[in-house]
Amino acid sequence: MCSAATPLPDTPLLFAEADWSYDALQRAYDAIQEIAIGELGLDVYPNQIEVITAEQMLDAYASIGMPLMYQHWSFGKHFAYNEMLYRKGARGLAYEIVINSSPCISYIMEDNSMAMQALVMAHAAFGHNHFFKNNNLFRQWTDAEAILDYMQFAKAYIARCEERYGAREVERVLDAAHALMDHGVNRYQRKRRVSPKSTEQRARDRLRYAEQSYDDLWQRTNPLDTPREPDAGWREEDLRGMQPVPLPEENLLYFLEKMAPKLAPWKREVLRIVRQVAQYFYPQKQTKVMNEGCATYVHYRIMNRLHEKGLLSDGGMLEFLHSHSSVIFQPDFDDKRYSGINPYALGFEMMTDIERICERPTDEDRQWFPAIAGNGDAMGTLKDAWANYRDESFVLQFLSPTVMRRFKMFRLSAGEDDSDYVVEAIHNERGYHKIRKSLARRYDVALTDPNIQVVEANLDGDRTLVLRHEAIGGRLLDRDDAAAVLQHAANLWGYPVALEEVDAASQAMLREHDRVEPIG
Amino acid sequence: MQIIDRRRNPQGKSLSNRQRFLRRAKRQITEAVREASAQRRIRDVADGERIVIPTDGLAEPRFHHDPATGHQEGVMPGNKKFHEGDRIPRPGGGGGEAGREGSPDGDGADAFGFVLSRDEFLDIFLEDLELPDLMKKTVSRTESTTPERAGFATSGAPANINLLRTMRNSLSRRIALRRPSNEELDALRAEIAELERSEPGSRRLEEARIRLAFLERRTREIPYLDPMDIRFNRFEAVPKPITRAVMFCLMDVSGSMSEAMKDLAKRFFMLLYLFIQRRYRHVEIVFIRHTHKAEEVDEDTFFYSRETGGTVVSTALVEMRRVIAERFPVSDWNIYAAQASDGDNLTADGPEVAAILDRDILPITQYFAYVEVSGGVGELLKTDSNLWRSYAPFATTHANFAARRVADRGDIYPVFRDLFTPESQSV
Numbered sequence: 001m002c003s004a005a006t007p008l009p010d011t012p013l014l015f016a017e018a019d020w021s022y023d024a025l026q027r028a029y030d031a032i033q034e035i036a037i038g039e040l041g042l043d044v045y046p047n048q049i050e051v052i053t054a055e056q057m058l059d060a061y062a063s064i065g066m067p068l069m070y071q072h073w074s075f076g077k078h079f080a081y082n083e084m085l086y087r088k089g090a091r092g093l094a095y096e097i098v099i100n101s102s103p104c105i106s107y108i109m110e111d112n113s114m115a116m117q118a119l120v121m122a123h124a125a126f127g128h129n130h131f132f133k134n135n136n137l138f139r140q141w142t143d144a145e146a147i148l149d150y151m152q153f154a155k156a157y158i159a160r161c162e163e164r165y166g167a168r169e170v171e172r173v174l175d176a177a178h179a180l181m182d183h184g185v186n187r188y189q190r191k192r193r194v195s196p197k198s199t200e201q202r203a204r205d206r207l208r209y210a211e212q213s214y215d216d217l218w219q220r221t222n223p224l225d226t227p228r229e230p231d232a233g234w235r236e237e238d239l240r241g242m243q244p245v246p247l248p249e250e251n252l253l254y255f256l257e258k259m260a261p262k263l264a265p266w267k268r269e270v271l272r273i274v275r276q277v278a279q280y281f282y283p284q285k286q287t288k289v290m291n292e293g294c295a296t297y298v299h300y301r302i303m304n305r306l307h308e309k310g311l312l313s314d315g316g317m318l319e320f321l322h323s324h325s326s327v328i329f330q331p332d333f334d335d336k337r338y339s340g341i342n343p344y345a346l347g348f349e350m351m352t353d354i355e356r357i358c359e360r361p362t363d364e365d366r367q368w369f370p371a372i373a374g375n376g377d378a379m380g381t382l383k384d385a386w387a388n389y390r391d392e393s394f395v396l397q398f399l400s401p402t403v404m405r406r407f408k409m410f411r412l413s414a415g416e417d418d419s420d421y422v423v424e425a426i427h428n429e430r431g432y433h434k435i436r437k438s439l440a441r442r443y444d445v446a447l448t449d450p451n452i453q454v455v456e457a458n459l460d461g462d463r464t465l466v467l468r469h470e471a472i473g474g475r476l477l478d479r480d481d482a483a484a485v486l487q488h489a490a491n492l493w494g495y496p497v498a499l500e501e502v503d504a505a506s507q508a509m510l511r512e513h514d515r516v517e518p519i520g
Numbered sequence: 521m522q523i524i525d526r527r528r529n530p531q532g533k534s535l536s537n538r539q540r541f542l543r544r545a546k547r548q549i550t551e552a553v554r555e556a557s558a559q560r561r562i563r564d565v566a567d568g569e570r571i572v573i574p575t576d577g578l579a580e581p582r583f584h585h586d587p588a589t590g591h592q593e594g595v596m597p598g599n600k601k602f603h604e605g606d607r608i609p610r611p612g613g614g615g616g617e618a619g620r621e622g623s624p625d626g627d628g629a630d631a632f633g634f635v636l637s638r639d640e641f642l643d644i645f646l647e648d649l650e651l652p653d654l655m656k657k658t659v660s661r662t663e664s665t666t667p668e669r670a671g672f673a674t675s676g677a678p679a680n681i682n683l684l685r686t687m688r689n690s691l692s693r694r695i696a697l698r699r700p701s702n703e704e705l706d707a708l709r710a711e712i713a714e715l716e717r718s719e720p721g722s723r724r725l726e727e728a729r730i731r732l733a734f735l736e737r738r739t740r741e742i743p744y745l746d747p748m749d750i751r752f753n754r755f756e757a758v759p760k761p762i763t764r765a766v767m768f769c770l771m772d773v774s775g776s777m778s779e780a781m782k783d784l785a786k787r788f789f790m791l792l793y794l795f796i797q798r799r800y801r802h803v804e805i806v807f808i809r810h811t812h813k814a815e816e817v818d819e820d821t822f823f824y825s826r827e828t829g830g831t832v833v834s835t836a837l838v839e840m841r842r843v844i845a846e847r848f849p850v851s852d853w854n855i856y857a858a859q860a861s862d863g864d865n866l867t868a869d870g871p872e873v874a875a876i877l878d879r880d881i882l883p884i885t886q887y888f889a890y891v892e893v894s895g896g897v898g899e900l901l902k903t904d905s906n907l908w909r910s911y912a913p914f915a916t917t918h919a920n921f922a923a924r925r926v927a928d929r930g931d932i933y934p935v936f937r938d939l940f941t942p943e944s945q946s947v
Binding site: 022025026029033046047048049050051052053055056058059062063071072073074075076077079080081083084087103107110125167171175178179181182183330331332333334335338341407408409410411412413414415416418419420421422423424425426427428430431435438439441442450452469471472473474475476477478479480481482484485488 | 521522523524525526527529531533534536537538539540541542543544545570578579580581582583584585586588589590591592593594595596597598599600602603604605606607608609610632633634635
């Protein structure tokens with residue numbers, strides 16, 4: 001496919017027909033690359049474009065966008081649901097899915113027209129790709145080179161576990177692990193990353209060792225559950241040659257994997273797999289606005305350049321603008337279609353605004369953004385932002401009055417018992433700072449995800465595991481779901497699990513949940 | 521950059537996930553299928569359908585904030601008229617935008633809808649009726665076809681080349697394009713040889729040679745057999761013996777039949793329909809309800825409208841006889857009848873019923889199945905009903921008659937055992 005593509009005779013257009021062909025894809029890619037790398041100076045992983053069908057796109061949806069995924073009923077559930085919506089025509093499919101890996105894989109659908117394919121390549125293969133490669137969070141937390149290898153290992157490992165221990169047993173562990181998935185990420189760097197190859201090797205060794213050293217008689221004469229002296233501390237962990245996990249620990253899956261007294265080794269490995277997947281997606285969760293904004297801004301610049309250079313026909317440009325404007329459409333809060341602030345819209349708007357501030361600043365901008373206003377280097381400023389910020393800090397730093405006015409933003413708040421919302425701020429001089437702060441908080445995962453930690457694991461007593469939720473602003477956990485998750489946690493832990501909710505500021509006890517005993 | 525075409529990768533990557541999901545949701549799906557089949561028409565019983573199941577046991581719980589608690593705040597776009605300090609009434613019981621992020625699976629629904637394929641639906645439907653596996657296969661297997669000649673095609677397998685057609689096309693093309701025949705060439709060559717001998721160097725010889733060269737070129741350019749001449753025999757897959765069947769559903773709709781009984785009867789009719797449909801390409805269904813008088817009605821009226829009156833079963837048989845005579849000549853149609861009743865009948869009607877059945881109905885029907893539905897096991901213990909007493913003798917004398925008592929969904933299948941095993945016996 002890398003042969004030099006021949007241009008169309010007598011016309012600079014990259015393609016003239018609506019249908020795509022490999023030749024046209026190659027021509028468009030080359031032209032886009034020239035603009036993205038040559039003019040915009042983007043820095044990307046090598047690209048791999050994969051053409052797939054609608055059904056395969058649904059598949060990719062169901063397995064949370066990974067090309068390889070272990071098997072679990074919940075993916076089947078999401079597939080069935082998405083498929084129904086798609087068949088009914090209630091929901092279109094994404095034009096593309098892009099994977100943070102090296103090479104960077106972009107899936108494009110066979111049904112897209114050629115103009116759409118060009119848009120998708122600009123958006124995914126250059127926009128997202130640049131963001132993945134350069135953003136600090138991704139660099140710190142994900143290993144693009146290794147993720148596909150790791151998923152390959154995970155899929156095979158879980159399939160082997162199913163063969164060996166039965167699908168039902170594996171399903172129970174995965175159910176439990178999924179329930180705790182949001183609390184299976186490290187929010188701070190712990191220690192060096194382990195390469196997946198050696199992880200796999202280690203898992204194999206562990207299994208082999210367990211098999212070789214299986215000794216029924218020994219286990220009967222020296223059962224693991226014998227009561228130990230009070231000062232024995234983390235005896236079981238010593239047996240396994242592991243260090244006790246210091247408390248409190250906010251990564252619940254990590255804690256269970258390392259410390260659950262009765263968990264079989266393969267179950268620990270399964271927890272580890274789920275934890276790794278959660279960790280891999282953790283940066284994406286924190287950079288939705290930036291990531292989509294970056295990709296949208298990049299595709300907008302590139303498509304416009306293509307048109308300027310006469311490489312894209314007016315028809316193709318109109319088609320592009322049509323889908324571009326529906327992607328960045330932001331319904332008002334009272335619109336039936338409203339479902340929160342559209343990350344594409346906000347990201348794109350903020351980035352084009354940064355470009356404007358750099359190149360054509362107003363007095364207001366000079367006052368708000370003295371560091372960048374009129375610096376004339378929009379691309380440099382944006383690249384710096386893409387590399388060093390996440391949604392929360394990006395909004396806090398760069399949301400300008402112009403954008404707030406354009407979105408006509410306002411801030412509402414209400415206490416638990418209030419019957420009314422109060423409009424605290426609107427898009428005016430007095431409100432800008434309040435709105436900006438409030439919006440930034442909304443993207444702060446430390447506030448949106450409940451902060452739950454293991455605070456006590458009474459290993460010498462009845463082994464009750466105590467979790468603590470530090471509630472911010474009096475926001476408690478949903479009781480029913482919390483009980484269901486606790487059940488899963490108890491099943492993994494093997495002993496009772498308790499959950500208490502305290503106020504983050506005062507440490508005052510707000511609510512204690514019923515202790516949950518493990519089942520099965 | 522690399523472009524990879526993944527479209528030809530194995531399809532149905534998610535199939536095993538789907539099976540896992542169906543297995544997981546089995547109880548709910550069985551429930552939903554039961555409900556759906558109660559609502560759908562007999563004829564549609566085998567179609568796949570969107571079903572909605574409750575999410576209990578399928579939820580994927582996570583720790584998340586309860587939107588009804590604590591301090592709420594949020595930024596929204598699209599302010600039109602609000603000023604700082606305005607108060608907006610909160611929609612019932614809190615919630616607001618925070619509620620959106622709270623749902624366990626992102627859908628925020630108590631129920632979960634999706635589409636079952638025809639096979640999946642049928643599988644669960646039949647399983648619910650406790651059909652043995654072999655029977656399930658018999659019912660749900662798609663019908664077989666035989667290839668039948670259907671004209672000619674320009675493409676096909678070499679083995680199917682139709683020589684006659686091909687050569688005829690070749691001939692007419694050769695004629696139309698004036699391809700020189702071998703005789704013509706031979707004659708010309710002979711003439712040249714003759715001329716070479718008699719008048720070498722003459723103008724006639726030169727002309728003949730030019731003509732020969734021309735004809736030989738023409739022969740080369742217009743092939744004897746061109747790919748465009750080739751014709752293949754075309755075959756069409758035709759379903760095996762197309763025969764027609766009519767299925768009569770007879771039911772007592774007097775007040776003594778409860779909804780549960782009717783539901784049981786409906787399942788019985790559905791299963792019979794599936795069996796018959798397996799055998800016949802075209803199946804008509806006639807619904808006859810009766811109290812002390814009988815009439816032909818549509819399906820909805822049949823199952824859902826109430827009639828009051830006494831119970832005279834013979835009226836239904838008479839009506840059936842009339843419909844057969846009018847619309848379903850025995851020579852063209854296979855006739856099946858299924859009757860459901862609680863067994864109630866006017867005592868004086870007994871002999872009449874037996875007479876019509878014996879004389880008019882049984883001789884022309886492939887199969888007559890009678891199910892007596894009862895509310896519970898207790899009722900089975902009481903003495904035989906009037907109708908049962910009238911029908912019982914036929915079960916021993918006629919191979920195409922069966923009578924069963926059904927108290928539960930699981931009892932329905934045995935009624936069909938006689939009908940479809942062994943193959944030779946009933947039809």
